Amino acid sequence: MNQQPFFDFIHTIIPPLPKLLTAGLQYSGLKEYPGTKNNNPAIMSMARELKVGSIYPNDELAWCALFMCYLLYITGKLMPYKSYEILRASSFITYGEESLVPMFCDILVFKRPEGYHVALYIAETDDTFIVYGGNQSNSVGFTEIKKIRLVVARRYYEIGPPACVKRYFLKSSGIISTDEK
Numbered sequence: 001m002n003q004q005p006f007f008d009f010i011h012t013i014i015p016p017l018p019k020l021l022t023a024g025l026q027y028s029g030l031k032e033y034p035g036t037k038n039n040n041p042a043i044m045s046m047a048r049e050l051k052v053g054s055i056y057p058n059d060e061l062a063w064c065a066l067f068m069c070y071l072l073y074i075t076g077k078l079m080p081y082k083s084y085e086i087l088r089a090s091s092f093i094t095y096g097e098e099s100l101v102p103m104f105c106d107i108l109v110f111k112r113p114e115g116y117h118v119a120l121y122i123a124e125t126d127d128t129f130i131v132y133g134g135n136q137s138n139s140v141g142f143t144e145i146k147k148i149r150l151v152v153a154r155r156y157y158e159i160g161p162p163a164c165v166k167r168y169f170l171k172s173s174g175i176i177s178t179d180e181k
Contacts, residue, residue: 067135119134
């Protein structure tokens with residue numbers, strides 16, 4: 001998937017961007033290493049910093065929730081999870097407050113064949129959400145996921161969301177994710 005149009009879109013939004021996205025963008029393109037013997041040191045460092053290094057042996061395991069929890073941690077946001085909860089996208093089903101209408105940088109939880117996936121809302125098309133997160137095609141970046149797969153949208157702001165938190169509509173990239181890995 002060509003990531004550039006989505007980066008270009010992000011740069012059209014009037015700052016300040018929500019902290020989670022600002023922090024997450026610095027990891028764009030971060031990839032897991034193939035196989036269970038080689039691991040990306042940055043992903044493994046996230047696990048160690050969140051105190052789950054002993055139960056997260058390699059970056060072949062799903063790491064979308066690990067990445068989201070790490071963003072919460074480094075931005076000082078509410079991060080109520082411990083142990084295996086840090087590694088489960090389903091943990092985010094109850095995070096913060098429910099957002100009945102998903103908006104920019106809400107945390108979206110999707111159903112996938114092996115469980116769940118968690119990512120940040122960036123924009124939407126008629127049929128899909130364009131999201132940013134970890135473990136999307138084995139890396140940090142943007143992808144499109146069918147709206148029908150959405151389980152819940154969640155939001156947490158201590159002092160209220162920035163003005164840029166609203167719905168955005170874009171054209172589809174034409175590549176729709178069916179199982180984030």
